[in-house]
Amino acid sequence: MARTQVHAPGSLGDDRAARARRIGRRRETRAALLFISPWIIGFLIFTAWPIIYSGYLSLTDYDVINSPNFVGLENYEELFRDPKIATALWNTFIFTVIQVPLYVIVSLALALLLDKAGRASGFFRTAFFLPKMTPPVAVGILLLLLFNGQDGLINGVLGWFGIDGPAWTTDPDWVKPGLILMSLWSVGSSVIILLAALRNVPQELYDSARVDGANWWQQTRKITVPMISGALFFIFIVNTIAGFQTFTEAYTAFFGSGNTTYSNDAALFYVIYLFRQAFEFLEMGYASAMAWLLFVIIMIFTAIQIRVSRRFVYYEGEQR
Amino acid sequence: MKTAAVRWSALALTAGLVFTGCAEGTSDSSDDESGGGTVYDPEAELSGELNVMGFGATDEIGQTRLDLASEAIAPAAVSLIEGDLDIQQFLSAIASGEPPELVYANRDQIGTFASRGAIIPLDECIDGEGIDTSIYREPALNQVTFDGSVYGIPEFNQVQITQANADLLAAAGLTLDDVNGSDWDAATAATQAMYVGDGSSLSVIGFDSKLPEFLPLWAKANGADLLSEDGRTAQLDDPKVLEALEWAVGIYDVQGGFGAVKAYRDSADFFGAGNQFATNVLGAMPMEQWYVNVVNDVSPDAPMAYDTVRDREGQPLAYASGSAWAIPEGSSNPEAACRFIKTMTETDSWIAAAQARVDLREAEGKPFTGLLTGNAEADQAIQDQFVTPSGEQKWDDAVAATYEANEATFTLPANPADAEFKTAWQDAVNRVLNGQQEPAEALAQAQEEAQAALDEAWSTWDQEEG
Numbered sequence: 001m002a003r004t005q006v007h008a009p010g011s012l013g014d015d016r017a018a019r020a021r022r023i024g025r026r027r028e029t030r031a032a033l034l035f036i037s038p039w040i041i042g043f044l045i046f047t048a049w050p051i052i053y054s055g056y057l058s059l060t061d062y063d064v065i066n067s068p069n070f071v072g073l074e075n076y077e078e079l080f081r082d083p084k085i086a087t088a089l090w091n092t093f094i095f096t097v098i099q100v101p102l103y104v105i106v107s108l109a110l111a112l113l114l115d116k117a118g119r120a121s122g123f124f125r126t127a128f129f130l131p132k133m134t135p136p137v138a139v140g141i142l143l144l145l146l147f148n149g150q151d152g153l154i155n156g157v158l159g160w161f162g163i164d165g166p167a168w169t170t171d172p173d174w175v176k177p178g179l180i181l182m183s184l185w186s187v188g189s190s191v192i193i194l195l196a197a198l199r200n201v202p203q204e205l206y207d208s209a210r211v212d213g214a215n216w217w218q219q220t221r222k223i224t225v226p227m228i229s230g231a232l233f234f235i236f237i238v239n240t241i242a243g244f245q246t247f248t249e250a251y252t253a254f255f256g257s258g259n260t261t262y263s264n265d266a267a268l269f270y271v272i273y274l275f276r277q278a279f280e281f282l283e284m285g286y287a288s289a290m291a292w293l294l295f296v297i298i299m300i301f302t303a304i305q306i307r308v309s310r311r312f313v314y315y316e317g318e319q320r
Numbered sequence: 321m322k323t324a325a326v327r328w329s330a331l332a333l334t335a336g337l338v339f340t341g342c343a344e345g346t347s348d349s350s351d352d353e354s355g356g357g358t359v360y361d362p363e364a365e366l367s368g369e370l371n372v373m374g375f376g377a378t379d380e381i382g383q384t385r386l387d388l389a390s391e392a393i394a395p396a397a398v399s400l401i402e403g404d405l406d407i408q409q410f411l412s413a414i415a416s417g418e419p420p421e422l423v424y425a426n427r428d429q430i431g432t433f434a435s436r437g438a439i440i441p442l443d444e445c446i447d448g449e450g451i452d453t454s455i456y457r458e459p460a461l462n463q464v465t466f467d468g469s470v471y472g473i474p475e476f477n478q479v480q481i482t483q484a485n486a487d488l489l490a491a492a493g494l495t496l497d498d499v500n501g502s503d504w505d506a507a508t509a510a511t512q513a514m515y516v517g518d519g520s521s522l523s524v525i526g527f528d529s530k531l532p533e534f535l536p537l538w539a540k541a542n543g544a545d546l547l548s549e550d551g552r553t554a555q556l557d558d559p560k561v562l563e564a565l566e567w568a569v570g571i572y573d574v575q576g577g578f579g580a581v582k583a584y585r586d587s588a589d590f591f592g593a594g595n596q597f598a599t600n601v602l603g604a605m606p607m608e609q610w611y612v613n614v615v616n617d618v619s620p621d622a623p624m625a626y627d628t629v630r631d632r633e634g635q636p637l638a639y640a641s642g643s644a645w646a647i648p649e650g651s652s653n654p655e656a657a658c659r660f661i662k663t664m665t666e667t668d669s670w671i672a673a674a675q676a677r678v679d680l681r682e683a684e685g686k687p688f689t690g691l692l693t694g695n696a697e698a699d700q701a702i703q704d705q706f707v708t709p710s711g712e713q714k715w716d717d718a719v720a721a722t723y724e725a726n727e728a729t730f731t732l733p734a735n736p737a738d739a740e741f742k743t744a745w746q747d748a749v750n751r752v753l754n755g756q757q758e759p760a761e762a763l764a765q766a767q768e769e770a771q772a773a774l775d776e777a778w779s780t781w782d783q784e785e786g
Contacts, residue, residue: 064411065436065649149583150522167579169586172754262532262582263750279408280739281773282436 058288068285075289085290087265088273089297091176095269096243099180103239104232107187111194112220125195129188140252143182144169154181169253172266179250179267190235197231198224229313237305244298247271270294358654360448366396366656373413374405375424380676381691388672389663396656405429410648414438419648422657427463427474427644427731428738431551434466435736435781439646441469445658455667457640459731460694464644466551466734467781472644473661474694479638479725480537481718483611484604485597486625488514488524492603499527499604501541501637502630504567508574514603515575522584525596526575528605529568532749537606537639538564540730541631546745551735552778554770556745556763565759569752578753591618598622609722612689616715620686626718628725640729642694670698671705678706687712690719692726699726736781740773 033040058075060068079085110128114121134142146153147168155165168178205223214222225232246269254267255276274294278287370393377383377400390398405425413419425433433439446453453461456474464472482500489495489510497503498510507527515526529538536546544560547553555561572578588596591614596602598619606629615622628636645661647654663669670693678688687710691702703723709716735741748766751757757765 063436065414065438144586148587149579151583151587167577167583170579170582170754172756262753263747264754265747265751265756266754276743280743282411282432282739 054288054291057285058292060285062285062288063282064284065282071285075286076293078286079289079293084268084273085270088268088270091266091268092244092246092270095176095180095246096240098176099183100236100239100243102180103184103187103190104236106184107190107194107235108225108232110187110191111198112224114191114195115198121195125192128191132186132188134185136248137252137256139182139185140249140256142185143178143249143253147178147182170264172264175254175264175266179246179253182249183246190239193231193235194228197228201227226314230315233305233309233313237302237309240301240305241298244294244301245271247275251275358444360445360655360658362449362659364655366393366653366659368396368653368656370396370398370422370653370656370660371401371420372398372422372424372660373401373410373420374403375400376402378402380680381673384673384676385664385669388669389660392663393656393659396653398660411438414648414650417650419650421648421651421653422660423646423648424475424643425472425646427460427472427642428734428742430464430472430644430646431466431734431736432738433646434469434471434734435777437649439471440649440651440654441471442473442647442658442661443469445647445654445661446470449658449662451662455697456665456694457696457726457729459640459729460642460644463640463731463734464646466736467785471734472646473665475643475645475665477640477642477692477694477699477726477729478608478610479640479692479722479729480534480606480629481609481612481638481721481725482604482627482629483597483607483615483718484625484627485600485602485623486714487623488600488603489625496604496625496627500627500630501538501606502632502634504632508567508570510603511571512574517576517580522576522580524601524603525581525584526603527571528581528585528602529571530606531565531568531572531578531753532746534606534639535561535565535568535745535749536732537629537637538568540639541629541637543632545730545732547732547735547741549733551733552774554741554744554767554774556748556770557767562759562763565749565752565763569749569759572753577755582753593618595619595622597624609690609692609718609725612715612718612722616686616689624714624718626714626721628721628728636724636728638725638729640726640731644694665693665695667695667698667701670695671701674702674706687715689715690722692722699723735774736777737770737773740777741770744770744773 057068059070059072061071061074062068114124114128117124147155149155149165149167149169149171152165152168154168158165166174168174201224205227206219209219209223250267250269251272254262254264255272270290271294274287274290277283277290375382377386386398386400401420405423407429410420410423410425423439430439434441445451451473453470457477460474460477461470464470464474482496484496484499489499492510492513494510494513498506501507511526513526514524516522516524539546539558539561542560542564544555544558544564546555546561548555569578572581575581584601585596588594588601590596595615595618597615598621600623612626615624629638631637645657645664647657647661651657670691674688674691677691681688688706688708690707691699693699707719707723710719744766745763747769748757748762751762751765752759756762
């Protein structure tokens with residue numbers, strides 16, 4: 001009679017197998033670490049260390065040239081006394097709150113159009129992406145030209161409809177709307193991401209919906225948007241972070257070399273004020289404190305978005 | 321575990337995004353200044369390298385003097401780090417202990433650099449190389465003299481003159497006296513007379529008072545300085561400054577507001593043949609003298625008329641700006657830097673450069689419109705030697721106005737908070753132009769901000785100096 005040797009749990013055979021698996025996993029881990037070590041080293045040197053050191057600098061009075069002088073929480077206290085911090089934060093908040101949803105909606109609308117473009121899709125994909133290749137500094141200069149209150153293209157087009165366009169580049173009420181509209185210039189990359197997501201939505205879902213009598217809007221709302229919600233969320237969160245860090249276009253248009261003396265408080269975004277403190281006024285300690293405040297703000301908003309996204313975002317294959 | 325890893329990754333990634341671009345330099349500042357122990361001897365043979373930051377020999381004026389200065393310090397070798405001075409790059413170089421041997425900066429940056437210990441006093445250099453500081457223009461020298469020590473040697477000088485469209489003036493029955501700033505009521509009336517527009521849409525700007533940048537000019541024309549002579553007290557809330565601001569802003573108000581004028585100004589082909597004067601869409605404005613060359617080059621037939629800017633007493637006036645040479649703290653070759661500076665700014669070098677410019681202009685069939693430097697002796701020699709009637713009255717008037725203005729300059733004194741001070745008054749003007757504040761309120765806020773910055777910076781300096 002044949003006998004099958006069965007090891008009881010915790011017996012010698014199980015231990016050997018478990019050890020072999022552990023050794024295998026360790027080897028895999030070591031290999032993985034080895035392969036990503038260039039990134040880790042780069043991250044530690046060029047990102048982690050500056051972050052940590054800026055935390056220290058935020059507690060000092062530091063002018064770049066002379067040694068940092070420890071001042072405790074003075075820079076953080078100053079953040080609450082400096083009225084321009086409130087102005088800059090408000091400008092940044094308003095810009096982000098309006099720009100991000102608009103950016104996502106326009107991206108989605110263009111992606112949906114491209115999805116229906118058939119053979120012409122390739123041409124339009126390229127056409128939409130090309131503006132993204134424009135350097136942000138050039139976009140800032142372009143803003144001054146397109147939104148020029150006198151001869152700008154935007155007011156020219158508004159004029160066709162009998163609308164006397166505003167002074168986009170000088171009227172404080174219209175500076176942010178101009179910047180928000182100009183930011184749509186670079187919508188191409190998001191369109192490409194969303195288009196890729198759209199192409200991954202199973203056709204059977206639409207077929208079934210059509211059989212059930214669903215119209216285009218119902219299909220978009222009930223199938224398309226939920227199925228690409230992961231991509232939408234990615235665009236939303238990345239643009240929110242970018243919104244809080246808005247700098248180049250506004251700086252070029254309203255604070256940069258083209259306008260060495262003209263500026264507009266309505267375009268004073270937080271990172272612009274941070275940059276001026278650091279590199280124009282040489283208040284590097286204060287600028288570091290500002291950077292940490294922004295970091296905390298972004299973390300809070302990101303955490304909220306991640307929390308909220310759990311209810312709305314669908315990831316294919318995700319275990320819930 | 322996985323969730324935690326994702327969170328930490330998100331944290332790290334976000335932190336990276338936030339702090340990218342906020343890199344900073346670290347250094348222990350050296351207590352010993354480079355000038356200490358250095359022997360400046362005009363007869364000594366020099367060696368090593370001379371890396372010059374912020375200067376580019378982009379034309380014959382620069383190249384001629386560069387050749388002479390390179391020869392003067394040979395066998396030491398000159399290497400240019402071209403382009404406008406990048407303050408971030410310069411200070412980072414200082415902080416990392418590897419500064420350039422010589423730096424070329426705007427004169428209004430010298431006080432801030434000096435107060436932070438980024439550049440060294442040039443007293444020993446001046447004595448050792450025998451640089452005669454009496455030949456430099458006093459306002460220019462004052463701009464680079466901080467707390468009693470000279471930290472920079474002035475190079476170019478820029479002044480404003482009144483530049484006007486003679487046809488528009490004549491059509492409105494006006495003369496240069498109406499737009500040269502000597503009579504503010506007349507200037508406002510001239511603006512209204514030449515201005516053509518409909519609400520926010522302009523087709524001719526009558527007069528452009530060039531705010532925000534020329535507030536110091538109009539304040540001085542009204543008898544006020546924005547900053548006290550010792551550079552310690554802001555005077556932005558002086559009633560005369562307020563009056564100047566109100567008048568200069570009023571110039572825009574009678575033309576539909578600053579927004580309309582700026583939009584029209586921004587849409588102009590400023591450096592091209594279709595510039596505002598050539599196309600008869602600008603009556604007059606104060607502008608730096610180099611713009612005469614631009615108009616002469618691209619639109620020689622433009623109907624121009626020139627005068628100095630004048631104060632309310634009718635006297636010539638110009639708010640001078642320009643560049644200067646300075647030796648950074650930690651410069652490894654201050655001897656070569658000093659002799660290089662001396663050669664670049666001495667009278668003979670300027671004359672040689674002017675000769676090169678004259679030759680070039682003659683070859684192009686264009687008039688020589690003068691050369692303004694921080695060296696008064698050189699200016700006089702160049703004017704005497706090279707400035708001759710061009711055959712066209714307007715260009716001769718431009719040159720005459722330029723030299724007259726050059727004799728009537730003023731500057732703001734060096735101070736350790738120049739950037740903050742400038743930002744305070746410019747922001748104030750901008751708030752008024754943007755319709756966010758009334759002039760008095762804006763200047764009161766600017767006074768507070770500027771004085772706070774000055775007090776803090778001077779306090780730090782005074783403590784360090786003991």
